[in-house]
Each structure stands twice: as structure tokens, then as C-alpha cells.
Amino acid sequence: MFKLNLKIAWRNLWKNKGYTFINILGLSIGMASCILIFIFIRYQMSFDEGFKNENRIYRVVSSWAYNDGNQFFSQGVPLPLTPAMRNDFSPYIEKISAIENSVGLIKINNVAGKEQLKAIENVFYVEPDFFEIFNYNWLSGNYASLKNPNSVVLSKEMAEKFFGNWKNALGKNINYEGNLNYTVTGIIDDVAENNSVPLKIMLSYKSFKDRNLEKWGSVGSNSESYFKLKPNVNIETLNGPLKSFLKKYYTEKAPGKEGHIFQPLSDIHYNDKFGNFSGRIMPIKQLYGLGVIGFFLIITASINFINLATAQAISRSKEVGVRKVMGSQRSQLVTQFLTETLTIVLISVLIGSVLTEIALPGMQSLFDAKISFSIFQHPIILVFMLLLVVFVSLLAGFYPAIVMSGFNPALAIKNKISANTGGLGLRKILVVVQFTITVTLIIGTLVILQQMKYIREQPLGFNPTAIAMVDLLNDSLKTQRFATFKTQLKQVPGIKEVSFCRTAPSSQNNNGSTFSYNGGKDADFQVNTKNADEDYLKTFDLKLVAGRNLVKSDTTNEYMVNETLLKKLNIRNPNEAIGKMISMGDMKAPIVGVIQDFKNKSLHETIDPILIGSLKPRYFYAAIKLNSKQITGTMKVVEEIWQNTFPESVYNQSFLDDQINAYYQGEKIMGTLFKVFAGVIIFISFIGLFGLISFVATQRTKEVAIRKVLGASTIELVKMLNGSFLVMVFIANLVAWPLAYLFVSKWLNGFAYRIEISIWPFALAMLISMAITLITVSIRSYKAAVANTIDALKYE
Amino acid sequence: MIELKNIEKYYSSKGIKHYVLRHVTTTIKQGEFVSIMGPSGSGKSTLLNILGMLEEPTYGTFEFLGEDVTSLNERKRIELYRNHIGFVFQAYHLIDEMTVYENIEAPLLYKKVGSSERASRIANLLDKFNIVAKKDLFPNQLSGGQQQLVGIARALATQPSIILADEPTGNLQSAQAEEIMQLFQKLNKEEGITIIQVTHSEKNATYGNRILNIQDGVIKEDSPTQAPQMGGVV
Structure with missing residues (x-):
């Protein structure tokens, strides 16, 4: 019977080629979109999964509540937090580990001691306990060695990059940031891309030196802390101890009230309040949004099917009547019509799969992710496709089948089924629904x-075009070469201006500090401090509204502020602020200029109060304003000069335009x-x-x-x-x-x-x-x- | 075999009853060949629909094979369709997407006849009606008379005891019509199949042995056929 149904279905579809084509076209495109959305969502949902006892893994993150109602969050924690928690939370926590992200120059010497390879790499300082929390696949060596300073564990990929074959890597040395040699004591299998901690090079945490190791008042997003709960401990029970913990350690008065949150591992990829080391975040809302769009797509395609099928129903009324008087039950007719739908849907899903495959590269480059459409690798995709087929077959096929099988045989045989049967009213409603979705x-x-x-055309308050940001090295040895470097750059014909600075006017890298104005008490908000030399205004085309530019200096002798800062301090006239003192920690200097407001972050956010002062050791970038007609040629010359100035390191550049575009x-x-x-x-x-x-x-x-x-x-x-x-x-x-x-x-x-x-x-x-x-x-x-x-x- | 008692059928609109059938009482015995005649709108098709259980009478009782079938649930009705009743239509009503063979096979599939039995029955019918060569053709590749032959073969496939035919020759040319009527007569005489047909044609009615004449919903005349049948049997 089923075989016959299938045969009849095939002939029917062939007879109504036009409608069949429309149905298959609509359904296959709709289904391809759905499959694409599904494999993307599947990929996103696979992040940070597969660790042993992953439900017990948490990350400690920080928050600050300000008096003005603002809240600020960070993925990082103060450096002393991890040892303190290890001690104070020992009844609840099995293991806790700090992990510090850093970027630096790696050098590998060959047997003869000659430099063989140098590269700027992302490294992590980790404690051995980190590997008790996350179980990685160890190819050789072990993590116990990380207890000692100067050990390094490499991923297979890195070991092969540095030493050719990972099997040869154990016991070899690598040099990080010039001054320290590390011995390779372990190799782990490559960490999959769908991981929020992209471990590649892991150094002993003991080798990590920072002036803030004991400071509770400083939090950087590079310093994270992970822990694993003891079995059968509820995370809620940690709230009480956390309160006394905060009271015990945050003793200094600060403008924001400090707090910590225990973020489950499964939340890290989806929560856009906090960042993570991989830089990949997919807010769960966007995934829902995509899911809804996929659902709408399939609804729209199914509506096509329902409308065409019920419209065609009249022409099949005779068949229904005849079959009924031959002794067909209604359920048998429903089965027959559903078989026809199933045939169409199956053809559509096959064509849809081909379309998916075609669209996949576009999707991968759009999301910059390695999304895979392999049903062998991820059988769940096959399950989804089968469910999709069943869902669409029922959604699209059931109603027409019920309508058609319900025809009264006496009327059907006499061709007295009118065009309105099969729900003209319903068909109209469905068209309205379909177009509501479309118009929305x-x-x-x-x-x-x-x-x-609007955002593209929004005045930023500065000119970001044709500005290259070239990395600077700022240990004391290299800052000495800054002056020569700048002079050399300024002689290049394609270069209009050069400014050394901590960040561009608009940057994701921001640094907040507490301060006081004109000898008063600390302001109840933080100021965003930028460091830059006297060419900053010229290079970025920033406008002064009062006072003057900074005078050339290597240390902070004077400040420029922006209008927002004055507004926040309730100063109406910018001239009033000129000459007033700003104190920040032990630094104290007068305001000499007020800069017109410029957008210092993405347009999702409002403008920060900003303070700019010179400070040579904090110049991380050379901002180079180029003649836009000869960018490529000029940048080659810049690289050459850079290599000659800092031969021991690796050149890196980016363009401000691109950075700003990346916000969006x-x-x-x-x-x-x-x-x-x-x-x-x-x-x-x-x-x-x-x-x-x-x-x-x-x-x-x-x-x-x-x-x-x-x-x-x-x-x-x-x-x-x-x-x-x-x-x-x-x-x-x-x-x-x-x-x-x-x-x-x-x-x-x-x-x-x-x-x-x-x-x-x-x-x-x-x-x-x-x-x-x-x-x-x-x-x-x-x-x-x-x-x-x-x-x-x-x-x- | 069939007993109708006081069958009435009316449609009411705005409180006024429009009668289609009134006080129809009759008995049809096994082996009869009955022709229902009457002018357009007299109610003959409605009567046939009631006999075929496609419509329910508003009033009265209808017994089929000694069982009251006046209002029957779907399952029971389908049982009767599968085992006792064959329909033949004026417009043949073959399923366009099925070949001759498949059209004849369809009722057997619904009756869940085994495949070898099915094959032999269909082979028999094709042979009997001389349409073996056409078994793989689709209805639109056949002439009207051939289509009606397939229609009858399909009705006979389940070996019913009664055939209900609504103007079986209405769409056919006279030569073809004659052929079909002779076939009916043969089935009636040789196989004892009860046949009830609705027809306009006096000539067609003469093939049967009883005529029910209906006018304005009432049986005006119930008589055996006048002249004995002349034409030979095919």
C-alpha cells in the first residue's frame, strides 16, 4: 500500500509540476536556512562542553556598584583573590586556580645557540591546579612540573611549530620576553576551537611577576580565576562566606562597591557582561533570535504548501469520492495525502542540504567560525533534519489531508465541491500571517x-581615517629609542603626523582610575586615563575648546580633560577648569586644556570622562597619520624603520578604521x-x-x-x-x-x-x-x- | 435484499420543506435488474444515493441484507462498500493518476486481498472485458466506452452482490452504450448480480427486468419490463 501511495504521489506531483516546483523551491530554501541556523546554534552551544564534572566548574568574576546607579563588570579578579579563596573557601571548593593571559615575544634557539624562530604569541600563566579543574588530553609529560617556576606546557600545534615534531619537544627550552628560559615539561592535545580558554602555551604561574600581586584594588581582564566545587555542594551556600570574604579583604575605601559573582562554566560563552580569553561571545538572545527567524522561515514555507494543497484540493475531490465508495477509510486517505507531502518534504530536504553546503562558506566567513555540516561528526544534525522533515510534513500536510479526506463522497463524485471548500477563509488568514512575518x-x-x-556617519569627534597603530615596546631599555624612532618616522614623506600614545581616542582598552579635583575629596566616579604625547591632538584631529595643548614631556606634568568630565563635575565654563589641580594617587598636575567631546567607545556606550597626560613608559602604540594616497608604500618604510629600531622583537600594525569597524x-x-x-x-x-x-x-x-x-x-x-x-x-x-x-x-x-x-x-x-x-x-x-x-x- | 419503507427526503429552508422523495416503499430482491427512470429533478439520483448509503433519508427505514442501514457508522458502511456494493458512474470516475490495472486493483487493496489472489482476479477481469492490452494505460488514453468498461471491472473486482449505476451510458455513444448494457445484462443473468441503474433511456431500461418510474419524488409506476429483450447476449 505504501509503495503504491508513493507511486501515486509521484505521478500526482509530476502532473502538477508547476505547483510542485513552487512547493519544493520554497521548502528547500526554507529548510536550508533552518539547517544553517541549526548547525550554527549547535556550534555555539557546544562551547566549553565535555569537561569532567563540568557542572561543578565556575569562574570568579568581579563587579562594582557605583553611587550613580551604574554597575561595572569585569571577567578578571584581583591577583590576591585566588590564594585567599583557596584558603577561605576550602570547605566548599575542591580546587581553584589563577590563570593569567599575556602576550609576548617567544624565541627558540637551535642547538648551536643561534636564534631559530621568534614570534609574538599569546601565553597563559597557569597553576597546576588548573588541570585538576579542566581535564585535558595529555600527550606526554604532566602538569605537576608547573609547580616549579620556568616550566612550560605546550599544545601539540605549538610544539610542532617550535620544534617540528611534538615528540621531540620535551626537555627543550623556549625564551619568553627575552629574560627567562622555560623548559618544556608537557604536551597536551590541541584545545578545540569551541573553547573559551584557548590554551596553547602554558607557563608556570610561579614565574608570573606583577606589581599588583598583593593589591586588591586593581583588576585586569587578563587575570581570571576558575574553581571546581566539591561534589554535592550547592553554589548558593557560598553566598554567606562570600559576604564575609568581601568584608575581610576590601578594606580600602573605593568609589565602587566591590562584589564577586561565581559564573558557571556553561554561562561564559553566552554572557556579554563579561569577556573571555577566546574573545568569542554569543549572547543567548541572539541565538534565540536566530531560532525564531528559522521558525518563521519554515512556517512561511509551510503556509505556501498548505495554501497550494488546499487550493488544489477541489481537483482531487473526485478521487477522494471514488476511493471512499471503493471502501477507503478516512485514515487511509489521510495517510495517502501525508505520503505525498512527505515525498515533497524529502525532496526538499535533499535539495536543502545541497543549498546548505553551498551557503556554508559564506556563513563561516560571516561568523568567522568553523561551522561544520558533517552528519557523521555531529549525528545531532541528522536527527534535527529528520525532526524537521517530520515537523514540516505534519505542519504542512496534516490540515490539507484532513480537509481533502473529509469530502462528502456524494458531493465529491458529482463534482459539487465548490472552490471555497478547503478553507478559503483559512487560506486568507494564512496569507496574512505569512505577509505579516515578511513585512516585519x-x-x-x-x-x-x-x-x-547613522552610526557610520556619526561624527566621532576625531578623524580615524588613514591612521596606522604600530605596536611599541615599552620596557625601559626600548623607551630610550622612542625619540629617534619618532624623528625617523617624521622624515618619511607619506607620513603626516606621528603620536605616541597608550590608546587611540576610541579604544576597547580603557583604564579607569579614582581621582580628586581641585583638592576636594575623591569623585564618586572613575576617570578614563589616556597617556599621550604632545602630537596626539594633531594626529587625531581633536579640537580644544579651552586652554592649550600639552607641552612635550616624558612624565605627567599637566593634564587635558574632556567636556564630559567637566559636566560630571558640574563645571559649566571650561575656562574655569584651566589651572585647577587633579590628584590621582601620588600624582598631581594641573589641567591645561579642555578637549571637545569625542566618542571614546562604541556607540552602544556613552562618552566617558577622560583625562590625558604624557607618560612615556605607558606609550603602547605609535599612531601614524598617513597620506591616504600612498598607504601601502609608506607602511613598508615604517616597518623597515621599526625593524631597525627594535630588531629583537616582532612588528605588528593595525588600522584604526578597522578597529572601530570591529566594534560593530x-x-x-x-x-x-x-x-x-x-x-x-x-x-x-x-x-x-x-x-x-x-x-x-x-x-x-x-x-x-x-x-x-x-x-x-x-x-x-x-x-x-x-x-x-x-x-x-x-x-x-x-x-x-x-x-x-x-x-x-x-x-x-x-x-x-x-x-x-x-x-x-x-x-x-x-x-x-x-x-x-x-x-x-x-x-x-x-x-x-x-x-x-x-x-x-x-x-x- | 433491499427493503425501503416509507423513505422520505426533504431539505428545509426558511421553514418550508422541499421534498425530494416521498413515501418511497419498495423491495428489491437478489438477482433483479432494476432501472430507475424519471424526468430530471424527480429524485431518482437521490434514491440511488440513499441505496448507496451516500445520503441518509430524512425519514423511513432502509434494510440491506436484512440489516437496518438507515444510519450507519462509517466503519460499517465501509465494510459494505468493501464486500457487497460496486459503484459505476456516468463520468466513469477512474483515478487519473492510476493505470487501468491499478484502478482495478485499488478496491482490492482496501479490502486487503492477498497479492496472488489480487493478481488472478484482475487478470480474470481484464481477460473477460478484453482489455488485457490496455492494462498499463492511463484513463485519458482510453475511449469513453473503454473507460466505462474499466469502471465496471473495478466495481466487480471485489465480487459485490449488487451494482449501483448512475447513468452508466450517459456519456457514451449509442454503440458503446449498447455494449455496456449487454454486459450488465450478462452479469445479471449469468452471475446473478443485482443491478440497480438510473437511466433516462427507455431503451436502456429494456435490458433490465423491472422499471421504477419516479415523478416528483413519488414512485408512480413499478412494472416489469414491457417487451422481452431482443438483442443477443455478448
Whole structure:
């Protein structure tokens, strides 16, 4: 029976090639999108999984609550926290380990002692307990050696990079940052990419030296701490001890109230309040958003199917009637129709898989992630595809099957089933639902694109174009070469300005400090301190509103501030601040200039109060303003000069433009996704519409012919056929507007600098949807209207 | 075999009853060949639909094989379709997507007849109706008469005891029509299959042995066929 059903299904599909094509086209594109979304979500959900007892692993993170209601979070902890917790939380915690991220120059010497390889690498100082918390696959050696200073554990990849074959690496030496040699004492298997701690080079924590090792008041995002709970301990029970812990160690008065949070390992990849070492974060909300879009896509494609199937139902009423009087049960007919749906869905999923494979490289480069569509590697993908097939078959096939199998045989045999059976009302509702989704997505896309454009055109308060940021080395030996380096650079013809600074005006790297103004008590907010030389203003095209530029100096003798700082201190007239003293710790200097506000972070955030002073040992970058016509050539010369100045290290450069664009990577991805998926949904909806109008036109062929005989013009006929569709799409617009408004206003609230929602995206979406409807529908109804009258009337 | 008592069928709209059938009482015995005649709108098709359990009478009782089937649940009705009743339609109503062979096979599949039994029955029918060569053709590749032959073969496949035919020759040319009627007569005489047909044609009615004449929903006349059948049996 099933085989026969399948055969009949195949013949039926072949007979109605046009509708079958529309169905398969819509479903396969919809399913491909769904599969892509699923494999992306699967990849994201696989982060930090697979460790033994992973439910007991936590990260300690920090928070500060300020009097003005602001809260600030960091992924890092004060350096003394880990040993203190190891001691104070011992009843609850099995193991705790500090891990410190650092970047530096690695050098490998060959047997003869000659330099063989040098590279800038990301390294981690870890305690041996770290490997008691996370179980990695050890290829050779062990972590016990990390108890001693000057040991290093390498990943297989690094060991092969440094020594050719990892089997030869044990016992060899590497040099880190010039002054220390480390002996390789262990090799671990490469850590998978979907890991928030991308371990490659692990140095003994004992070798980590920092002036803040004992300081509770300093937190850097490079210093993290992980622990593993004892079995059967509830994380809630740590709250009490945490309170007394905070009281015990945070004794100094600070503007923000310190706190710590125990973040579960499974939360690290999704929580955008905190960063992580891999720099990969996927807010769970975005995953939900993607899931919802996927769901909508499949709904839209299924609606096409339902509409075309119920519309076609009349032509199959005779078959239903005959089968019923031959003794077919209703359930057997339902099975038969579902078999047909299943056939279509199976074909679609196969084509969808091919489309997925085609679209995968684009998706990988968009998300910069190694997403895999291998059902052997991840059988869950196959399970998902099967579920998708079952879900779509039932969703799309069940209702038409019920309608068709429910025909009264007496009426069906006499062809008295009218065109309205099979739920014309429902079909209209479904079209409205479909276009509501479509229009909402169009509006969403338009608003996102508008906001992105707004951000791109937002005045930053400085000029970031054609500025290269070249890394500087700032140990005392190398800062001595700064002056010569700068002079040499300034002689290069393609270079307009050079400034040595800690960061560019806009940077992800910010440094907050407590301060007091004009001898008063400490301000209740922190100031963002930047260090820069006297060429900073010229290089970045920053404007002074009062006072003067800094005078050339290697130490902090004077400060420039921004307008926001004065606003926060309630100073109306910038001139009033000139000459007033700023104290920060043991440093004290007068304000000499006030700079017009500039955007110092992404436009999600408001402008910080900023303080700029000269301090040579804190110059991490040479900002080089280039003649934009000869960038490539000039940068080659810059690299050459750099290599001659700092021959012992590795050159690294980036462009400020790129850095600023990177802030909006998330939005860019979202914009692209919306554009693509809106396009897909529009396409699916409109081929569905085309199918439906084709059907209506066929159904009404006779009516059209009679009307023509009665004297109706072609335009009148086209209007008649189009009317109901335009009304449906119009209603869909009305439903979509409030939905879209809610969605876009919520999204825009995430930006400190945002467009106001105007009527235009809404009006434009209506215009687009109505126009495409009109075109789609008219093509078909025109054909029906000019068809030969005699042919239509001849049939009876 | 069939007993109708006081069958009434009406549709009410705005409180007014429009009668289609009134006080229809009759008995049809096993082996009869009955022709229901009457002008358009007289209710003959409705009567056939009631006999085929496609419609329910508003009033009255209908016994089929001694069992009251006036209102029957779907399962029971399907049982009767599978075992006792074969339908033949004016417009043949073959399933367009199925070949001749598959069309005849379909009711056997619903009846869950084993595959070897199925094959032999179909082979028999194809042979009997001289359509073996056409078994792999689709309905639209056949002439009207051939389609109706397939329709009858399909109705006979489950070996029913009664065939209900609604204007079986209505769409056919006279030569083909004659062929079909002779086939009916042969089935009735040789295999004892009860046949009830609705027809407009006096000539067709003469093939049977009883005529029910219906006018305005009432049986006006119930008579044996006038002249004995002339034409030879095929």
C-alpha cells in the first residue's frame, strides 16, 4: 500500500509540476536556512562542553556598584583573590586556580645557540591546579612540573611549530620576553576551537611577576580565576562566606562597591557582561533570535504548501469520492495525502542540504567560525533534519489531508465541491500571517540598515581615517629609542603626523582610575586615563575648546580633560577648569586644556570622562597619520624603520578604521543576516502568492470568460483578480506595524546613539510588499484575462 | 435484499420543506435488474444515493441484507462498500493518476486481498472485458466506452452482490452504450448480480427486468419490463 501511495504521489506531483516546483523551491530554501541556523546554534552551544564534572566548574568574576546607579563588570579578579579563596573557601571548593593571559615575544634557539624562530604569541600563566579543574588530553609529560617556576606546557600545534615534531619537544627550552628560559615539561592535545580558554602555551604561574600581586584594588581582564566545587555542594551556600570574604579583604575605601559573582562554566560563552580569553561571545538572545527567524522561515514555507494543497484540493475531490465508495477509510486517505507531502518534504530536504553546503562558506566567513555540516561528526544534525522533515510534513500536510479526506463522497463524485471548500477563509488568514512575518522582517531590515548608516556617519569627534597603530615596546631599555624612532618616522614623506600614545581616542582598552579635583575629596566616579604625547591632538584631529595643548614631556606634568568630565563635575565654563589641580594617587598636575567631546567607545556606550597626560613608559602604540594616497608604500618604510629600531622583537600594525569597524561586527552580522533572511522570506512568500494566484486564475477561468463576453475590459478583470490579494497584504502590513515597532524600538534601545523611529521604514515596507504583490499577481491575472474566451467556455 | 419503507427526503429552508422523495416503499430482491427512470429533478439520483448509503433519508427505514442501514457508522458502511456494493458512474470516475490495472486493483487493496489472489482476479477481469492490452494505460488514453468498461471491472473486482449505476451510458455513444448494457445484462443473468441503474433511456431500461418510474419524488409506476429483450447476449 505504501509503495503504491508513493507511486501515486509521484505521478500526482509530476502532473502538477508547476505547483510542485513552487512547493519544493520554497521548502528547500526554507529548510536550508533552518539547517544553517541549526548547525550554527549547535556550534555555539557546544562551547566549553565535555569537561569532567563540568557542572561543578565556575569562574570568579568581579563587579562594582557605583553611587550613580551604574554597575561595572569585569571577567578578571584581583591577583590576591585566588590564594585567599583557596584558603577561605576550602570547605566548599575542591580546587581553584589563577590563570593569567599575556602576550609576548617567544624565541627558540637551535642547538648551536643561534636564534631559530621568534614570534609574538599569546601565553597563559597557569597553576597546576588548573588541570585538576579542566581535564585535558595529555600527550606526554604532566602538569605537576608547573609547580616549579620556568616550566612550560605546550599544545601539540605549538610544539610542532617550535620544534617540528611534538615528540621531540620535551626537555627543550623556549625564551619568553627575552629574560627567562622555560623548559618544556608537557604536551597536551590541541584545545578545540569551541573553547573559551584557548590554551596553547602554558607557563608556570610561579614565574608570573606583577606589581599588583598583593593589591586588591586593581583588576585586569587578563587575570581570571576558575574553581571546581566539591561534589554535592550547592553554589548558593557560598553566598554567606562570600559576604564575609568581601568584608575581610576590601578594606580600602573605593568609589565602587566591590562584589564577586561565581559564573558557571556553561554561562561564559553566552554572557556579554563579561569577556573571555577566546574573545568569542554569543549572547543567548541572539541565538534565540536566530531560532525564531528559522521558525518563521519554515512556517512561511509551510503556509505556501498548505495554501497550494488546499487550493488544489477541489481537483482531487473526485478521487477522494471514488476511493471512499471503493471502501477507503478516512485514515487511509489521510495517510495517502501525508505520503505525498512527505515525498515533497524529502525532496526538499535533499535539495536543502545541497543549498546548505553551498551557503556554508559564506556563513563561516560571516561568523568567522568553523561551522561544520558533517552528519557523521555531529549525528545531532541528522536527527534535527529528520525532526524537521517530520515537523514540516505534519505542519504542512496534516490540515490539507484532513480537509481533502473529509469530502462528502456524494458531493465529491458529482463534482459539487465548490472552490471555497478547503478553507478559503483559512487560506486568507494564512496569507496574512505569512505577509505579516515578511513585512516585519522588511521593516526590521530597513531599520537596522538605517541605524548602521547613522552610526557610520556619526561624527566621532576625531578623524580615524588613514591612521596606522604600530605596536611599541615599552620596557625601559626600548623607551630610550622612542625619540629617534619618532624623528625617523617624521622624515618619511607619506607620513603626516606621528603620536605616541597608550590608546587611540576610541579604544576597547580603557583604564579607569579614582581621582580628586581641585583638592576636594575623591569623585564618586572613575576617570578614563589616556597617556599621550604632545602630537596626539594633531594626529587625531581633536579640537580644544579651552586652554592649550600639552607641552612635550616624558612624565605627567599637566593634564587635558574632556567636556564630559567637566559636566560630571558640574563645571559649566571650561575656562574655569584651566589651572585647577587633579590628584590621582601620588600624582598631581594641573589641567591645561579642555578637549571637545569625542566618542571614546562604541556607540552602544556613552562618552566617558577622560583625562590625558604624557607618560612615556605607558606609550603602547605609535599612531601614524598617513597620506591616504600612498598607504601601502609608506607602511613598508615604517616597518623597515621599526625593524631597525627594535630588531629583537616582532612588528605588528593595525588600522584604526578597522578597529572601530570591529566594534560593530555584531551589528554587521545581524544586518547581513536580516538582509539574507528577509530576502529569503520575501522570495518564499511571493512564489507562494504566485502559486495561489495561478490557482485562483485557473479556477475562475470560466467566470473570466463569461465576464469578458459580457464586456469586461482586461484591466477590469486584472483588478478583479488582484483585489483580494492586495487587501490581504494590506491587512498584513497593518498587523506587522505594531509588531515591528516593538521589535525595532527594543533593538534600538541597545544603542546610546540611535535614530528615532520614523514612519518611513514602515511606509517603505508597505510600498515594497504591495508593489511586489501587484507585480506577482498581475503577471498571472493578466495572462488569465487575455486568455481565449472560447477555450474557456467550451469545457464543461 | 433491499427493503425501503416509507423513505422520505426533504431539505428545509426558511421553514418550508422541499421534498425530494416521498413515501418511497419498495423491495428489491437478489438477482433483479432494476432501472430507475424519471424526468430530471424527480429524485431518482437521490434514491440511488440513499441505496448507496451516500445520503441518509430524512425519514423511513432502509434494510440491506436484512440489516437496518438507515444510519450507519462509517466503519460499517465501509465494510459494505468493501464486500457487497460496486459503484459505476456516468463520468466513469477512474483515478487519473492510476493505470487501468491499478484502478482495478485499488478496491482490492482496501479490502486487503492477498497479492496472488489480487493478481488472478484482475487478470480474470481484464481477460473477460478484453482489455488485457490496455492494462498499463492511463484513463485519458482510453475511449469513453473503454473507460466505462474499466469502471465496471473495478466495481466487480471485489465480487459485490449488487451494482449501483448512475447513468452508466450517459456519456457514451449509442454503440458503446449498447455494449455496456449487454454486459450488465450478462452479469445479471449469468452471475446473478443485482443491478440497480438510473437511466433516462427507455431503451436502456429494456435490458433490465423491472422499471421504477419516479415523478416528483413519488414512485408512480413499478412494472416489469414491457417487451422481452431482443438483442443477443455478448
